[in-house]
Amino acid sequence: MSAKMNPACKACGGACCSSLVMSLPVDGPADLVQWLTLRGKREANSVRLNVPCSALEDGKCSIHLMRPQNCRDYKVGGPQCIAAINALRPNNAPYLKRLAREHQTGAT
Numbered sequence: 001m002s003a004k005m006n007p008a009c010k011a012c013g014g015a016c017c018s019s020l021v022m023s024l025p026v027d028g029p030a031d032l033v034q035w036l037t038l039r040g041k042r043e044a045n046s047v048r049l050n051v052p053c054s055a056l057e058d059g060k061c062s063i064h065l066m067r068p069q070n071c072r073d074y075k076v077g078g079p080q081c082i083a084a085i086n087a088l089r090p091n092n093a094p095y096l097k098r099l100a101r102e103h104q105t106g107a108t
């Protein structure tokens with residue numbers, strides 16, 4: 001179990017922890033898809049909802065050592081991480097540069 005926060009995450013301040021991505025039902029009722037889309041931003045077959053994790057404090061995970069397994073498995077620098085940065089950091093260049101420089105591919 002890593003107690004150390006990834007340096008790229010420290011710089012980013014938890015873009016991935018600031019929203020919740022939900023897959024849209026493939027054959028779901030159009031009304032439901034519209035209802036979900038009205039609450040967030042459409043991204044291909046999913047919607048990004050503005051629902052920050054309650055454990056995110058000042059850009060850091062306040063329960064880092066006890067965070068859920070899916071947070072441990074989340075790949076820093078992976079496609080979901082990049083998508084979160086692009087969606088939530090309007091000036092995304094420094095964050096993407098930092099990721100590239102650190103060659104970070106480990107978990108948060």
Ligand code: SF4
Nearest residue numbers: 009012014015016081
């Ligand atoms: S995993 Fe990516 S999006 Fe999440 S805090 Fe780290 S750098 Fe930011």
Ligand code: SF4
Nearest residue numbers: 017053055056061071
């Ligand atoms: S538990 Fe921590 S790492 Fe997981 S989403 Fe919340 S703030 Fe982020």
